[in-house]
Amino acid sequence: MGCRDVHAATVLSFLCGIASVAGLFAGTLLPNWRKLRLITFNRNEKNLTVYTGLWVKCARYDGSSDCLMYDTTWYSSVDQLDLRVLQFALPLSILIAMGALLLCLIGMCNTAFRPSVPNIKLAKCLVNSAGCHLVAGLLFFLAGTVSLSPSIWVFFYNTHLNRKFEPVFTFDYAVYVTIASAGGLFMTSLLLFIWYCACKSLPSPFWQPLYSHPPSMHTYSQPYSARSRLSAIEIDIPVVSHNT
Secondary structure: OOOOOOOHHHHHHHHHHHHHHHHHHHHHHOOOOEEEEEOOOOOOOOOEEEEEOOOOEEEEEOOOOOOOEEEOOHHHOOOOHHHHHHHHHHHHHHHHHHHHHHHHHHHHHHHHHOOOOOOHHHOOOOOOHHHHHHHHHHHHHHHHHHHHHHHHHHHHHHHHHHHHOOOOEEEOHHHHHHHHHHHHHHHHHHHHHHHHHHHOOOOOOOOOOOOOOOHHHOOOOOOOOOOOOOOOOOOOOOOOOOOO
16 A cells, blocks of 8 residues: 555545534534423414524424524523533534644645655654644544533433423434534544554654655665674785795
8 A cells, every 4th residue: 555645545534524524513503402392282372492502592483484582692691501511612622623634634735745755854754644644633533522522411411401390301403413523523533543554664653754765765785795894994914925
């Protein structure tokens, strides 16, 4: 597997990372994290559903697509702990994932446009495609963990609310969007780790570049004799014999 080229694994991981970040954006902005269903027994009135998001709250009648009440100041008065945690966790996860995307792009460009013969002075430089992809994979894994943990907590907190009050709370599809996006971040991290392990020789340090030394940099043995390799200076003194 020649690692000087941009492989399908790195391109697929980059596209998967972009899709996952877009999903996190959607999950952060959607007002569909929790539904509060208010049922009336009056035939002249309609049932009311309150959609709760991280930043806004919307109340709708059944069969209507317009918000009867649209609260844009909900983000400052959130009284549900899981949503409050998500207000900090999801933007942080997006920032981490965007940094990982930038590193992944730098690694791809470095892999695609670097010269075939490396610069000897930069052979041990920390900035190379292997290091960029490895750190990007770690950041994607961290971003997925930051976004997945509070999203799963919504299920348990929803059960807590139903026990504390009445069984009128249900979680909405923004939870699934965020969990799927977090899974995409883990998949992106896995693809980068697989690419790194397949392309990088195990004995070498992780910060070393992917390329091996070109033929001009290989060590070679000079045409010394076995005797000359034992001594730095070899002087042959001829012996002259006189016949009398």
